[in-house]
Amino acid sequence: MTTKKRTAILISGRGTNMAALIEAAWAPDFPAKIVLVFSNVESAPGLKTAQAAGIRTQALSHKEFPSREAFDEAIDEALTALDVDLVCEAGFMRIHSDAFVQKWEGKMINIHPSLLPAFKGVKVHEQAIAAGVRISGCTVHFVTPALDGGPIIAQAAVPVMLNDTPETLAARILIEEHRIYPEALKMVADGHVRLENGRAVFL
Ligand code: GAR
Numbered sequence: 001m002t003t004k005k006r007t008a009i010l011i012s013g014r015g016t017n018m019a020a021l022i023e024a025a026w027a028p029d030f031p032a033k034i035v036l037v038f039s040n041v042e043s044a045p046g047l048k049t050a051q052a053a054g055i056r057t058q059a060l061s062h063k064e065f066p067s068r069e070a071f072d073e074a075i076d077e078a079l080t081a082l083d084v085d086l087v088c089e090a091g092f093m094r095i096h097s098d099a100f101v102q103k104w105e106g107k108m109i110n111i112h113p114s115l116l117p118a119f120k121g122v123k124v125h126e127q128a129i130a131a132g133v134r135i136s137g138c139t140v141h142f143v144t145p146a147l148d149g150g151p152i153i154a155q156a157a158v159p160v161m162l163n164d165t166p167e168t169l170a171a172r173i174l175i176e177e178h179r180i181y182p183e184a185l186k187m188v189a190d191g192h193v194r195l196e197n198g199r200a201v202f203l
Helices: 016-025 045-052 068-081 098-104 124-131 166-189
Strands: 005-011 032-039 057-059 086-089 108-112 135-142 152-159 193-196 199-202
Touching: 005 016, 005 045, 005 068, 005 166, 016 032, 016 045, 016 166, 032 045, 032 068, 032 166, 045 057, 068 098, 086 166, 108 166, 124 166, 135 166, 152 166, 166 193
Parallel strands: 005 032, 005 086, 032 057, 086 108
Antiparallel strands: 108 135, 135 152, 193 199
């Protein structure tokens, strides 16, 4: 196999998707190696999970920086210092500056708990239940300047039950997130899918 892609994961919270990526990346034939878990929240529980797995972590609060651009420059420095090839956002609840997104375009992916382009932004499960959809799900996509609008790499669907709360729906979708995120990272890392002229192109 060619060299594993050096991959960083950005988190803000509990990091269950991060844990799924770390777990998948232990496989000898997985084409990505997790070299850093970065958080904008110093108390993010996911940092402890990553440390327990022996992964390098770094936390920097965005509140310490004068602007979005300055914070993203600090993230970029952390990534560049470790020769990072790919970035996975896994519950990273900060919007990036355009400069950062442009620099990492085609190399940065995100997971979102809806079937995009439906239900972007926050309170996603509340939006799905309020809309009365019978199916929801999750999406892994390339990150582009359009919020939750980048080209789609992978999706999975789940039913929405009549008695679902945002919590029960979130839990059903999360199981699928943990399944498709490692698959999507694998496809990006081994070159099976790439971003070309604003579209996801599959080999
Ligand atoms: C996940 O459901 C992820 O899809 C969502 O945050 C949760 C993080 O959980 N991300 C977004 O809403 C991004 N727009 P986790 O920290 O346990 O992976």
